[in-house]
Amino acid sequence: MAIRVTVWGENIHEHTNQIVRKNYPNSMHSTIATALNRDGGIIATPVTLQDTDHGLTNSKISETDVLIWWGHIAHDQVSDTIVKRITHAVWSGMGAIFLHSAHFSKPFKSLMGAPCNLIWRNCGEKEKLWGIASGHPIAAGLPNYFELKHEEMYGEPFGVPEPLETVFISWFAGGEVFRSGLTYRRGRGKIFYFRPGDENYPTYHDVNVQRVITNAVKWVYNSSPRLEGATADCCEHRL
Amino acid sequence: MAIRVTVWGENIHEHTNQIVRKNYPNSMHSTIATALNRDGGIIATPVTLQDTDHGLTNSKISETDVLIWWGHIAHDQVSDTIVKRITHAVWSGMGAIFLHSAHFSKPFKSLMGAPCNLIWRNCGEKEKLWGIASGHPIAAGLPNYFELKHEEMYGEPFGVPEPLETVFISWFAGGEVFRSGLTYRRGRGKIFYFRPGDENYPTYHDVNVQRVITNAVKWVYNSSPRLEGATADCCEHRL
Amino acid sequence: MAIRVTVWGENIHEHTNQIVRKNYPNSMHSTIATALNRDGGIIATPVTLQDTDHGLTNSKISETDVLIWWGHIAHDQVSDTIVKRITHAVWSGMGAIFLHSAHFSKPFKSLMGAPCNLIWRNCGEKEKLWGIASGHPIAAGLPNYFELKHEEMYGEPFGVPEPLETVFISWFAGGEVFRSGLTYRRGRGKIFYFRPGDENYPTYHDVNVQRVITNAVKWVYNSSPRLEGATADCCEHRL
Amino acid sequence: MAIRVTVWGENIHEHTNQIVRKNYPNSMHSTIATALNRDGGIIATPVTLQDTDHGLTNSKISETDVLIWWGHIAHDQVSDTIVKRITHAVWSGMGAIFLHSAHFSKPFKSLMGAPCNLIWRNCGEKEKLWGIASGHPIAAGLPNYFELKHEEMYGEPFGVPEPLETVFISWFAGGEVFRSGLTYRRGRGKIFYFRPGDENYPTYHDVNVQRVITNAVKWVYNSSPRLEGATADCCEHRL
Numbered sequence: 001m002a003i004r005v006t007v008w009g010e011n012i013h014e015h016t017n018q019i020v021r022k023n024y025p026n027s028m029h030s031t032i033a034t035a036l037n038r039d040g041g042i043i044a045t046p047v048t049l050q051d052t053d054h055g056l057t058n059s060k061i062s063e064t065d066v067l068i069w070w071g072h073i074a075h076d077q078v079s080d081t082i083v084k085r086i087t088h089a090v091w092s093g094m095g096a097i098f099l100h101s102a103h104f105s106k107p108f109k110s111l112m113g114a115p116c117n118l119i120w121r122n123c124g125e126k127e128k129l130w131g132i133a134s135g136h137p138i139a140a141g142l143p144n145y146f147e148l149k150h151e152e153m154y155g156e157p158f159g160v161p162e163p164l165e166t167v168f169i170s171w172f173a174g175g176e177v178f179r180s181g182l183t184y185r186r187g188r189g190k191i192f193y194f195r196p197g198d199e200n201y202p203t204y205h206d207v208n209v210q211r212v213i214t215n216a217v218k219w220v221y222n223s224s225p226r227l228e229g230a231t232a233d234c235c236e237h238r239l
Numbered sequence: 240m241a242i243r244v245t246v247w248g249e250n251i252h253e254h255t256n257q258i259v260r261k262n263y264p265n266s267m268h269s270t271i272a273t274a275l276n277r278d279g280g281i282i283a284t285p286v287t288l289q290d291t292d293h294g295l296t297n298s299k300i301s302e303t304d305v306l307i308w309w310g311h312i313a314h315d316q317v318s319d320t321i322v323k324r325i326t327h328a329v330w331s332g333m334g335a336i337f338l339h340s341a342h343f344s345k346p347f348k349s350l351m352g353a354p355c356n357l358i359w360r361n362c363g364e365k366e367k368l369w370g371i372a373s374g375h376p377i378a379a380g381l382p383n384y385f386e387l388k389h390e391e392m393y394g395e396p397f398g399v400p401e402p403l404e405t406v407f408i409s410w411f412a413g414g415e416v417f418r419s420g421l422t423y424r425r426g427r428g429k430i431f432y433f434r435p436g437d438e439n440y441p442t443y444h445d446v447n448v449q450r451v452i453t454n455a456v457k458w459v460y461n462s463s464p465r466l467e468g469a470t471a472d473c474c475e476h477r478l
Numbered sequence: 479m480a481i482r483v484t485v486w487g488e489n490i491h492e493h494t495n496q497i498v499r500k501n502y503p504n505s506m507h508s509t510i511a512t513a514l515n516r517d518g519g520i521i522a523t524p525v526t527l528q529d530t531d532h533g534l535t536n537s538k539i540s541e542t543d544v545l546i547w548w549g550h551i552a553h554d555q556v557s558d559t560i561v562k563r564i565t566h567a568v569w570s571g572m573g574a575i576f577l578h579s580a581h582f583s584k585p586f587k588s589l590m591g592a593p594c595n596l597i598w599r600n601c602g603e604k605e606k607l608w609g610i611a612s613g614h615p616i617a618a619g620l621p622n623y624f625e626l627k628h629e630e631m632y633g634e635p636f637g638v639p640e641p642l643e644t645v646f647i648s649w650f651a652g653g654e655v656f657r658s659g660l661t662y663r664r665g666r667g668k669i670f671y672f673r674p675g676d677e678n679y680p681t682y683h684d685v686n687v688q689r690v691i692t693n694a695v696k697w698v699y700n701s702s703p704r705l706e707g708a709t710a711d712c713c714e715h716r717l
Numbered sequence: 718m719a720i721r722v723t724v725w726g727e728n729i730h731e732h733t734n735q736i737v738r739k740n741y742p743n744s745m746h747s748t749i750a751t752a753l754n755r756d757g758g759i760i761a762t763p764v765t766l767q768d769t770d771h772g773l774t775n776s777k778i779s780e781t782d783v784l785i786w787w788g789h790i791a792h793d794q795v796s797d798t799i800v801k802r803i804t805h806a807v808w809s810g811m812g813a814i815f816l817h818s819a820h821f822s823k824p825f826k827s828l829m830g831a832p833c834n835l836i837w838r839n840c841g842e843k844e845k846l847w848g849i850a851s852g853h854p855i856a857a858g859l860p861n862y863f864e865l866k867h868e869e870m871y872g873e874p875f876g877v878p879e880p881l882e883t884v885f886i887s888w889f890a891g892g893e894v895f896r897s898g899l900t901y902r903r904g905r906g907k908i909f910y911f912r913p914g915d916e917n918y919p920t921y922h923d924v925n926v927q928r929v930i931t932n933a934v935k936w937v938y939n940s941s942p943r944l945e946g947a948t949a950d951c952c953e954h955r956l
Contacts, residue, residue: 091354091398093613104473113352115330115426119476130873130894131470134572135666140702145873156847157861159330159426162403164642165663169873169886169894174478177847177886177894185643186353187398188613224618229836234343237358237394239413269848332852369634369655374905379941383635393610395647396622403881404640404902408647408655416608416647416655424882427852443934540837569832569876582951591830592903593808597954633954637808637904640881652956666829712821715836715872717891 002043003221006064007033008055010071011048013199023202025169028061028070037208042217049074054082061089062226066217069108070197072101081106093229095220097213100197103158104169111186115159118178122198124150125173129180129208133165138181138192138215146208152198154178160193168212170195181212183219188227190220241282242460246272247294247304249310252438262441267309274449281456288313293321296366300328301465305456308347309436311340322346330426333468334459336452339436342399347432347452351426354398357417361437363389364412368419368435368447372404377420377431377454385447391437393417407451409434420451422458427466429459480521481699484527484542488535488549489526491677494592501680506548513688520695527552539567540704547586548675550579561585569665570705573698575691578675581636586671589664593637596656600676602628603651607658607686607697611643616659616670616693624686629678632656638671642676646690648673659690661697666705668698719760720938723781724750725772728765730916740919745787752927759934761765766791771799778806779943783934786825787914789818808904809944812937814930817914820877827912828903832876835895839915841867842890846897846913846925850882855898855909855932863925869915871895877910885929887912891938898929898934905944907937 009029013020024031029046036044047055049071056064067086071078083106088098090111098108103116130145155176161184168181180195194212196203203209248268252259263270268285275283288296288310295306308324310317322345329335329350337347342355369384392442400423407420419434433451436441442448487507491498502509507524514522525533527549534545538593543570549556561584567576568589576586581594608623633654639662646659658673672690674681726746730737741748746763752759764772766788773784785805788795800823807813807828815825820833837954847862872893878901885898911929914920921927 062601087352111352113326113350117473119474121476121478123478128892128894132873132875132896133663133879134874134876135663135700135705137701156849156886157847157851159851161400161423162427162850164412165879166883166896169896171888171892171894175845175888176476177845177888179849179883179886184400185611185613186400222613223615224613227613233357235358236287237360237392237415239360239362367653367655371634371636371657372640372902373635373637374902374939374941374944376940395610396612397610398612401611401643405644405657408634409659410649410653410655414606414649416606416649418610418644418647424850424852461852462854463852466852556857565830591804591828595951597952599954599956601956618925631954639878639901639903642879662878664878712834713836715838715893716745717838717840 002041003045003065003217004063005033005036005066005068005217006055006060007044007046007068008070009046009048010074011050012074012215014224017199020199024204028199028204030116031204032068032213035204036214037216042214043061049077054078056082056085058085061085062092064089064094065176065221066095066097066202068097068099069105069214070099071105072199075105078106083110087111088188091190093222093224094226095190095194095222097216097220098193103193104228111191112160114161117159119155119176120153121174122152124201125153127196128171130169130171131167133167133168134169136165137219138167138212140215141211148196148201148203148206150201151203152200153194154195181237188222190222192216192220241280242304242456243302244275244281244283244305244307244456245294245299246283246285246307247309248285248287249313250289251313252311254312256438259438263443267438267443270271270443271307271452274443275456278453281453288316293317295324297324300324300333303328303333304460305334305336307338307452308341308344308345309337309338311438317345322349326350329428329430332427332461332463333465334429334461336431336433336455336459338433342432350430351399353400356398358394358415359392360413361391363440364392366390366435367410368407370406371404371408371446375404375406376458377406377451379454380450381447387440387442387445388437389440390435390442391439392436393434427461429461431455431459480519481543481695482541483514483520483522483544483546483695484533484538485522485524485546486548487524488552489528490552495677498677502682506525506677506682509682510546510691513682514692514695517692520692523710527555532556534560534563536563539563539572542567542572543699544573544575546575546577546691547580547583548577550677550678553583562589562687565589568667568669571666571700571702572698572704573667574669575694575698576669578673581671589669590638592639595637597632597633597654599652600630602679603631605629605674606649608645608649609645610647611645614645615697616642616645616690618693619689620686626674626679626681626684628679629674629681630678632673634672666700668700670694670698718783719758720934722753722759722761722783722785723772723777724761724763724785725787726763726765727791728767729791730789734916737916741921744754745916748921749785749930752921753931753934756931759931766794766801771795773799773802773875775802778802781806781811782938783812783814785814785816785823785930786819787816788822789916792822800827804828807906807908810905810939810941811943812907812951814909814911814933814937816911820910828908829877831878834876836872837870838891839868839869840860841918842870844868844913845888846885847888848884849886850884853882853884854936855884855929857932858928859925865913865918865920865923867918868913868920869917871912892925905939907939909933909937
């Protein structure tokens with residue numbers, strides 16, 4: 001059975017920034033969904049901040065195996081009710097992938113419990129992503145490293161908790177490093193943070209980036225039934 | 240220089256439950272503070288939910304090296320402003336120790352990003368705490384295991400993130416197990432969760448429990464200056 | 479394509495201990511292989527200590543996706559050459575599952591770099607295995623806990639390195655606890671240690687135990703091509 | 718009481734390589750020991766490969782709280798008996814710090830159970846070491862990053878197990894990254910791997926490098942009594 005992916009996009013830059021419109025005439029979120037749909041085992045649909053319930057109604061969430069999130073300048077516009085819905089869905093087994101500036105999104109910060117801060121510079125420098133966790137499924141089919149000609153620099157220290165595993169580390173021409181691929185588990189849900197994807201560059205058209213995201217969808221996917229009901233409650237266990 | 244510890248107590252059971260009053264005529268939080276003060280390298284002061292700002296004014300927080308938290312039936316009464324203050328202090332370097340039912344406190348859940356749920360039973364059964372991380376400073380001076388004659392059972396699965404290290408695992412007479420000593424780091428702050436301490440039993444008078452808490456204070460303590468200012472911001476790093 | 483599993487058995491108790499012969503007329507290793515072969519996606523074959531190269535010739539190793547190991551009283555009889563062959567295969571991507579007393583086997587100790595010691599008692603007491611890592615693929619299809627009426631007790635502290643994740647913790651009637659399901663990665667290979675399986679009890683006939691081992695085979699399996707050649711060498715990387 | 722540190726040096730390059738003799742007229746191991754001795758809480762003594770028992774007699778080992786190891790071209794000359802002695806000492810509580818090419822030393826590989834391989838290039842390029850684990854004691858007193866003008870490049874993937882925490886990541890001018898500060902625990906002993914220190918460059922004279930090694934000595938140091946006797950045995954635990 002195909003993995004049902006919901007690709008959430010903030011959908012603001014696409015309408016306000018000419019460079020972004022040029023890079024992504026079909027929006028970043030649709031570009032990612034289209035790339036995923038080339039895999040016969042995935043059905044990906046895009047939703048946006050502007051949709052009802054930000055596109056994440058109870059119904060949609062229950063039919064989402066993996067949620068992918070890209071947000072940047074409107075983190076504060078995301079409703080706390082929806083953040084709670086996402087968090088509980090991850091705890092119940094939904095996989096989640098957070099891309100680039102989503103490191104500062106409400107859902108990611110909520111699941112990490114950490115500052116998630118970093119240093120940055122945006123001058124379109126070269127980034128080299130190195131594979132760290134040799135043989136990790138998320139790195140399957142990728143070379144030891146791959147390059148992105150132009151990207152926004154993110155640098156350490158990255159204020160996230162110690163991950164289960166570090167999958168990628170990035171090198172930037174300006175002198176910084178960054179743990180750009182990290183795995184976590186919260187409750188029953190698996191989480192992958194993946195750094196690349198500043199809106200000013202055509203990163204999500206890159207075949208290696210698309211390969212990573214596709215692999216990550218399969219890795220965070222939990223084939224067990226979603227844990228229904230109140231996952232956050234404590235149950236009395238009689239003798 | 241002495242480690243400044245603030246012991247936060249919910250301070251409700253002490254006034255409403257005769258058994259608790261009998262176990263802790265001076266309150267749980269004062270009992271813990273008194274035990275800590277026997278160590279010449281610690282200065283511990285108790286504060287409560289009912290104090291101004293729950294006893295955690297900006298001034299108090301900045302003078303707190305380690306915060307110990309015990310809460311149970313009034314988690315929802317803790318102000319979100321104070322929770323944020325605590326969280327930022329931990330991210331800046333303040334150590335934190337969460338005891339027993341604090342697994343469901345707002346600060347702990349906020350720092351974990353996980354459900355933190357468990358199964359439970361309260362019939363005063365025997366608990367045996369086994370040391371797991373051999374040689375860990377938090378287990379210093381303790382035998383391979385120690386017993387608490389009567390405690391409330393907490394059982395797995397415990398919905399917390401994978402810890403840095405598991406320091407203790409508990410065995411309960413009724414058949415359950417529980418990871419009862421866990422270490423974490425969030426930002427610059429170190430965190431220790433320690434399970435024992437149901438209000439109906441004199442657990443905090445136990446010398447082994449007091450030893451663990453004393454060791455934990457020294458382990459979570461960060462001697463580096465607190466990171467002032469905006470720990471959660473991202474800084475632009477020019478070439 | 480089916481996962482090719484080699485089940486390695488010490489094959490001594492089966493010939494010297496009447497109880498074991500009664501529990502496992504077809505040997506422990508064949509019992510495990512038979513159970514695995516009920517899964518259409520697995521082809522399992524048993525080999526023994528007494529076979530040429532302990533059944534692990536270069537050819538056999540290269541055709542083994544997952545190695546399962548059960549050893550107890552003849553760890554020292556395992557040739558260091560074969561241990562090295564196994565270690566390099568794991569580093570190259572072969573999955574490995576170590577059962578029960580294999581905690582003290584040469585291959586496991588070699589891959590852990592730790593003492594791997596524990597406390598024990600063999601009086602056939604009840605064991606309850608609790609699931610810890612909620613939603614972990616290795617625990618798929620299993621209840622929150624399952625019981626083994628009679629087993630040999632293994633107790634903490636278990637001298638292994640901190641795992642990637644703790645999947646099961648056992649409770650023993652006599653008062654001990656033990657991390658009975660642990661995951662690791664070494665090089666490209668994934669490793670799972672699973673405690674149950676003293677030869678005096680029919681443990682490998684238990685459906686839950688068989689389920690765990692089947693799940694574990696699928697989890698440690700690496701579908702990427704084995705990394706050929708000298709995985710342990712360092713390569714010069716010119717500018 | 719002062720921490721007793723034994724600094725082990727291979728002591729070959731110092732006698733065969735003019736550049737090394739120029740950088741380290743007093744040898745690398747003595748240079749490190751001298752730097753450590755400036756700290757009033759440390760007593761450091763150098764020993765070499767050529768000494769009896771490689772300077773690590775039973776007596777010396779029992780009086781060593783922390784062992785620092787630098788080796789490069791003579792790993793194979795280290796006696797397996799001494800390697801076993803070191804390993805058991807670490808398991809019993811002795812701290813260990815492995816520097817640079819010691820990633821391929823017998824003791825380190827033995828404690829890791831992993832290939833410990835990497836990619837390299839030696840053309841004296843710039844290295845920038847970034848602090849990753851914010852507030853970690855090993856990074857105390859250091860800036861967010863520091864530079865070494867000339868070093869040998871080590872690059873990922875680094876074939877080590879997932880660490881407890883990553884403390885530093887290095888950036889190299891040629892385009893590579895490397896996890897250059899990693900913490901582990903094996904048995905009761907804490908371990909720190911620190912990358913810098915190719916013999917052709919005056920790295921161990923660098924004040925930041927000296928600061929890291931001094932901090933690391935204090936972090937790996939275990940103040941509890943060494944666990945005497947058979948740490949690797951399993952003890953029967955009667956009811």
